[in-house]
Amino acid sequence: MAEPNIEQVLLVDDDVGFRTITQQFLLRLGYASEIAANAPEALEILKKRHFDIVISDIRMKGKDGVQLMKEAKEVYPHLDFIMMTGFSSEYSYSDVIQAGAADYISKPFEMGELKAKLERIAREKNLLWEIQYINRQLTRSFKHLRKTMEGIITAMALALEMRDPYTAGHQRRVAGLACAIAKEIGLDGDMIEGIRMAGLIHDLGKIQIPAEILSKPSRLTDFEFGMIKFHP
Ligand SMILES: [Fe+2]
Structure with a gap:
């Protein structure tokens, strides 16, 4: 699986002038962007192809940006959102982030600010991807180590x-x-596995005792019995 990046951007805004200018700016920055005039249109476009992020106005006629984000995330849970608004007092930063947005930007904004936010989200996506990749590697190494240890114990x-x-x-x-x-006493699987391995070599201490004493068919002398009792 390739490292995630932000390349495909869907821009949703009911202000035609604003979305045209913002789309041109995104294209100049190297993002492939598509535009939607409202939430239902955005949901239709999302069905047709993959997007890495949606930059959406919050206040739109009909479904607002938060509703769009909630509906889209039900189908595409990893799709990131940046919410934009010119009425920031209507939506608090924490409400928007708690609803699932990766970030929030107040209109009017500098294009450099949007660029910085897109880059930060891309860095976070990469970091998360790296953590998940390392976790998968660690799980694989652990399973391999466990198999090797089981082989040695056997x-x-x-x-x-x-x-x-x-x-x-x-x-x-x-x-x-x-x-x-x-x-029977309800210990968990890992604990039971540990007990199984310990049980398989619980008489390891006998390795110190000469084989002829271990397999002596007749009665042991006091000295030999002492050796048997001494083994850990
Ligand atoms: Fe034993």
Whole structure:
């Protein structure tokens, strides 16, 4: 997936003079822009092709800009909006941002101000994209690491059981029982997985004990039994 950028702009304003001037300015800045005279027209245009951002007047006849934004976001939740108004006292900054706008600009504004806002939103989109990308990479690395660790633990458990055939399968049975208990008492999946891995190598300490003592068919001497009891 490519990094997001702001290229396609839909400009919505019922003032024909204002939207013509603003569109020319956007085109000069290198944005591909299209215009709509009202909210229903904007919603129709949005159906036809992709846009990165909508710059919309708030106060329009019929549906206002906030209604347009709410309806559009139901279908395109990642579509950004900059709301414009010449009657800023009617809409507070926090109301507009809480309704889902990326930013808000009061008319009349300097074109440089709109440019700065578009660039800031593009930077934020990129940053968010990078964070999501890094998160996906971390999740992948974590899964890989976990698989490797499971492989190592299984190999250690097998090596231990090969030295001590008398208890072969014992660690697996303990791991199975411990997991069943953990499930019964309602521990979460990660915790149960940790218990399963610990169970599989819980007799790791036996590796210190000579194999002939572990598999001795006759009674152990006090010294040998002491060694067995000593293993961690
Ligand atoms: Fe054991």
